[in-house]
Amino acid sequence: MDPASGFLPAKHNHRRCVEDALKTAEDVCRRRGQRLTEQRRQVLELVWQAHMPMRAYDLLDKLKKVHRAAAPPTIYRALDFLIANGLIHRIESLNAFVGCGDPEHAHAGQFLVCQDCHAVAEMADPGVATLLKKKASQHGFFALRQTVEIFGLCPACAENHGGDHTAMSAAAK
Amino acid sequence: MDPASGFLPAKHNHRRCVEDALKTAEDVCRRRGQRLTEQRRQVLELVWQAHMPMRAYDLLDKLKKVHRAAAPPTIYRALDFLIANGLIHRIESLNAFVGCGDPEHAHAGQFLVCQDCHAVAEMADPGVATLLKKKASQHGFFALRQTVEIFGLCPACAENHGGDHTAMSAAAK
């Protein structure tokens, strides 16, 4: 099962979940002739450990604990590499990064971001991507890349609000 | 016609286009009991003048020419006000701002951003917004706000590339 899709099962074997992601990353990089160096692997691991959108400087702080010399370029280079290889995605509206559960296949992801608990889930719905590309082309626009980020309430947090949609729409202002 | 939708007609009366936008903004604010102060009006005018995504500090530099005391908070406060009233939109992946052609009605916009000339067009396709909300809800997610930004080539720039899609797809990597 793809560990990044959908919101987390209430309890999952997270240690295993991170290990699998790292294993997959190694496979992907080896097949592509890319070097998943120790630094890059560590940054990827930090991103997966959190299972939350992680900001660059938060990652930097954590990385410094195992690597005192780490500096901003250290982290941004690693992030660039991981993004280029589809191992993580950047959430533009948060300036943050999340692991991708399916780095083997290029895809346009759509992200569901909870305003309450900040959890993020990735949909990679080809129908959505196709529709956007088609709508764009109706405006004479040739689409190459998509950023789709949806803010709202995840299942758990919607539940906590009692499913009270009037209250929620008030909160939404 | 909505001046912000679609890419610009080859030549349009831009002076008129800006005037109309400011006029509409005044109407909207008056009806809502919001104060479109001189500073806010000037920032809105600068955004519309450019007809391009404008970054905060670019706007600040321009604003300083008519208002020496302007500082970062000056511009960000004006931008916050304009966004809150739907007069401009923020393009997250560019950290930039564009005018909205339809501030009277709340809407989820989808933005087409040209990688070549940096022009931006806004689609406000309710079908897209509805589909995203529906897809999200299928994942148990209650959607409140959407960010949709599509990168690619605008009609003019696609044309300049000779409509050569093989070359473009190569460039797209």
Place this chain on the structure above:
DNA sequence: CACACGATGTTATGATGTTGCAAACGGAGC
């Protein structure tokens, strides 16, 4: 006028991201 409230001025600081150059590393070929 007195007051309240929103808007602006001002300084400083925090947060995010990049450039440029030198040194170290690592695989390919000899």
Place this chain on the structure above:
DNA sequence: GCTCCGTTTGCAACATCATAACATCGTGTG
């Protein structure tokens, strides 16, 4: 092993983006 060369990393400085905190001003209301 050794050289060569492209990639990766170290490091310092810089560039860009955004907010905090608090004082002051302006405007409308009673």
